[in-house]
Amino acid sequence: MSDLLAVPESRAFPLRRLLQPLLAARHVVLHTHVNADGDGAGSQAAIAAWLEGRGVRATIVNPTPFPDSLRFVLHRQDVVADLGSPEADAALDEADLFLVLDTSEPDRVGQLAPRLPRDRTLVVDHHPPGREVVGDVAVQDPSAAATGEMVYDLITLAGDPIPRASALGAYVALVSDTGSFRYGNTTPRVLAVAAELMRLGIDPEVVYRRLFATAPRRRLELLREALDSLGASADGRVGWMVIPHRVTARLGVSGEDFDGLIEHVRSVEGTEVALLFRETSPGETKVSLRSNGAADVNYVARQFGGGGHVKAAGATFHEPAEDVVDRVVDAVVQALKH
Structure with missing residues (x-):
């Protein structure tokens, strides 16, 4: 020791x-x-x-x-x-x-x-x-x-x-x-x-x-909204959730309420990379990336001006989520081919 x-x-x-x-x-x-x-x-x-x-x-x-x-x-x-x-x-x-x-x-x-x-x-x-x-x-x-x-x-x-x-x-x-x-x-x-x-x-x-093991009610309501947005690539290797700003504003959630949310995507069988897109304001989106295997999500995040670790990274876009999701998912899909 x-x-x-x-x-x-x-x-x-x-x-x-x-x-x-x-x-x-x-x-x-x-x-x-x-x-x-x-x-x-x-x-x-x-x-x-x-x-x-x-x-x-x-x-x-x-x-x-x-x-x-x-x-x-x-x-x-x-x-x-x-x-x-x-x-x-x-x-x-x-x-x-x-x-x-x-x-x-x-x-x-x-x-x-x-x-x-x-x-x-x-x-x-x-x-x-x-x-x-x-x-x-x-x-x-x-x-x-x-x-x-x-x-x-x-x-x-x-x-x-x-x-x-x-x-x-x-x-x-x-x-x-x-x-x-x-x-x-x-x-x-x-x-x-x-x-x-x-x-x-x-x-x-x-x-x-x-x-x-302690959570305000709004956090469970946020989870419900997030699960409704659950998406996946055709082969199931990439999964994601999207939280629009209107949802966070209605629920009155704060940044800490998102802690652990991405793990629900990560836990889906067959998922190699999990993504969480959340609009921090009507024209700004933060994406969190988590890897279950060998995929280097830091490499992907840095393509978009972000960074982090091999298995956990993030990036911020000055755009709404609907303009960001496809680009990031495509980048992850390409990264998984190598």
Whole structure:
């Protein structure tokens, strides 16, 4: 177990470069990508609790609201400042260091991108590097199952015991990005780290209930609408669902209500690539791509200006869904031929 918990040297060297500026800072503002997920939000919560235990002030400011369903990971609720609020403006003005987690690309931090000074912005991310990075110092390691694994390593390298609040954030990050330890990125080391976090007091049943077993009624109504739109290619290898903006507006759903929705397409027998198209506004569509096998959906997403992982990726179009679906499906069908 101790060998598995040792930080891989290829990761330890670049992470050590972050420790000095982080621990020398007075006020660090933490960011993640639009529509924060369990890995992004959990990593932020873990870092914030650790920094504040070290006497460094931390504030979380995201391009979109911090998900209500993930607020249980925060060591204090007011560590989050909503973008555009006086608290967020003050934090962005006062901070001497910025840390971007679970993404590195300017497009993925939305309206925050122009407010992040390159020379004072650090990045910790487990996605493959994109065309442009928001900070001067970036640690990007696709071998990590989640950014939360890298956050665990960062705190370990500091020589600090893992605060319980940080353990909770890191555990939520791991659970989220490994599909509850079901996906191919679940390595022996990931399980060892998870076991260590449990030893520190994390209850997996409580985390499961908070993440997966509690849902507002609107989420079930969204699922009903999504299943009505279920489509598939002629050979059944590509499946998709389409959620128009009028549906999300009528149900009053938020970005977090879409978490896990694509898994219903992915679970259909014979599906190799699952797609979820959702209109985030009347003229804008986000597509999420998930691979069940060897298909590289990151390759497909990058054809449309997006990106992600081999088995999980996404892209955004400034067009309605009806103008996007056929193009993306055709690109996936072509990719499956190779």
